[in-house]
Amino acid sequence: MAALPPYAGPLEHAWHYGFRIICGLIFLFLIMPILVIVPLSFNAEPYFTFNENMLRLNPDAYSMRWYADIFNNPQWVHSIKNSFIVAVFATLLATTLGTLAALGLSRAYMPYRTAIMGVLISPMIVPLIITAAGMYFFYSKVGLAQTFPGLIMAHTALGTPFVVITVTATLIGFDHSLTRASASLGADPTRTFFKVIVPLILPGVISGALFAFITSFDEVVVVLFLAGFEQRTIPRQMWAGIREQISPTILAVATLLITFSIVLMSVLEGLRRRNERLRGIRPT
C-alpha cells in the first residue's frame, strides 16, 4: 500500500487513490463531530449552527460567554467537583484492587484462572442498564443509594476490568527471575514488590488507572439510577441539559472534556512508549 509497485496498471492507480479518498472520508466521519463542536462552543449567539459572521471569522461572532456560564452556574461547578471526587476515589480503589488481582492472575499457580478472570472482566461486558438496575435495587436495600460511597463503589467495580486487563498485559513479558534475584540478594517480598515489580509494571498500572478514571468520569447510566441530586456528576448534568433544554453551555463543557481527553491520551501514549522501551521492544 505504501507505494505502488512499478508494474501497476492504470486501473490499479485509480483504485490506489480512490481507496485513499474513501479512507479520508471515513476518517472525516470519525473526527468531524468532535471538530464541529469546538468552534460552535465559542459562538456568541445561542444557536447551534455556523452563521455568516462566524464563517467570515468576525471576532464579534465569537465569545467566551458559554465558558463563563459554566463557572457562574453553581450546578455545573458542583457537578465538576463531584465528578473529580468520585473518579479519583474510584480510580484509587480500582487500581489497588486490580493491580493486586493481576499479579495473582499472572502467577503460574493461580487456580481456576479462566473462570475468575471471566468474573472479574464481567462488569465491562454486562450492559450498563442491567448493572444500573441491579445496583439500584441492591444499594437501596443496604442504604448505599444516593450516597457518595455507593457511587464510588459502583464506579470502582466498572473500572477494575480495565486495570486487570492492562496490568495483566504488562505482566506477560515479566521476567520472574528478577524477583528471585531480588530475594536472593536479601530483599523481603515487600521490598521486592516496591523496588523491582512496581517500577516495571508502572506503565501498565498508570494506563489502567487512566482507563478506570475515564470510565468513572464518563459514566452516566449508573449515575442516573444511583445518584441523588447531591451526587450529580458532569455527564449527569449534561444528560439533563440535552434532555431538557440544550444550551451552548453544553458545547463549552464538551470542548473542555475534549481537551481533557487529549491530555489523558497523550499521557497514555507517552506511557506506552516508555513501556515498550523498558521491555526492550524497538519501534518498527
Added chain:
Amino acid sequence: MAEITADQTVITTADGVPLKTRLAQAERRKKIAAFALVLPLLAFILITFIVPILDMTFRSVDNPVVAATLPRTLAALETWETGKIPDEPIFAILAEEMVAGAKARTIGKVATRLNYEIPGSRSTITKTARKLKRIKQGPYKEAFLKIDKRWGDPDLWARLKQIGSPYTLSYYLAAVDMRYDAEGSIVSQPEDRQIYVPLFWRTLWVSMLITVLCLVLAYPIAYLMATLPTGISNLLMIMVLLPFWTSLLVRTTSWIVLLQTEGVLNDIAVWTGLIGDENRLQMIYNMTGTVIAMVHILLPFMVLPLFSVMKTISPSYVRAARSLGATPPRAFWTVYFPQSVPGIGAGSLLVFILAIGYYITPALVGGRTGQLISNFIAFHMQKSLNWGLAAALGGILLLGVLALYWLYNRLVGIDNMKLG
C-alpha cells in the same frame, strides 16, 4: 510427577518426608498465595456487582405482595370452586384483609399487581378498599358487589388466586408477549399488545446492522493504517483514538448538533442547494439517528482489533500471490482477507455485544422509533415502576449477552482484549 515415582522407591527429603508430599505442600502454598492476591478484588466484585445482578434476576420471579397482604383470603380460595362467585365467608376475610392492607398502605401494590394481569382493575381494588373502611359489618358480598360489580366476575377471583403465589413466571411471560389466561394456561398476548418480541428482534437487527456498518467502515482504514509506515499510521491512529477517548455524551451531543433539522448538515445541504429549505431531512430522533451515532461511537472498537491483527500479516504473502499471477482483487480475497478473519471476529463480537445493550445514545437521539430493549428496561424501572417486568427483560438481555461473552472468550480469549 509420574516420572519421579516411576521407579517405585519413594524419594524423601532430608527430614524423611516423601518428596511428593512436600511438592504438593509447596504447590498448595503457592496456589493460596496467588489466590490471596486475587481475593480482595473477587470479593469486591461479587459484593458490589454480581450479588446486585443476581438480586435483580431474583426480582423477576419474586412475587411477594399479594401473598403477604392477603394470606388468609388466598388460603380460603384454595377450596373455592373455580368459575363461581365465592361465598360470604371469603368476602368477609377479604374485607378484613383489605382494610388492614389499606392501613398498612400495601393494598395499592396489590392493585397495581392485579392491574398487570387485568388492565383497568386497579380502581376495583383501591375503590373497594377505600369504601370498605366505612362498612363495619356484613353481609360483605352484597357490599362488594355494590361498590364494583367486577367482584361478581369469577375471572377476577381466579386472577387474584393466580397472582397470590409467592413466585411467578408471569413477568418472563410478559417479556416474551405471553400471559396466563384465567385458567392458568399460557397463551400469547393479543396482537395489538405484542411489543417485546418485536422489540427484541429490532434490537438484534439494529445491532447487526451497526456491526456490519462498523466492519465496512473499519476494514479500509485499519488496512490503510496497517500498511502505511509507522509514523503516518500513528498520526491516523490519533483520529481513531480521539473519539474513543472523548466522552460519550460529548459525541452524542455533537451528533445532535450535526443532524438536527436546523443543524449543520442540513444547513450545508440547503446552502449548496441539494435540498430545499422546506424539506430539511429528519435525520435524528428516529432510528437513523440512533444508527449513525452508534456506528460512530462503536467504530473504534472495530478498528482496534482489526488493526492489531492486520499489523501481523506479512506483506510478502500478497506479493507472492501477485508474482504467481493473481489479480489484485484475487490476491486480496484469497490471501489477505482470510488472514484478517480473526480480527473481524473479535471486532464484530465486541461491537455486537456493546450495541445490543446500549442505552444512552438511543435514549438521547432515538426519539420514539429508535428505542432499543435497554430503553424499555429503563422505562419500566423509572416510569411505569413495573420492576418485575424490567428485571425479566433485563434477565433475557443478560442471558443473551453472557452467551455472546462466552463465545467471545472461547474464540478470542478475554486476555487478548486490546485496549487503546
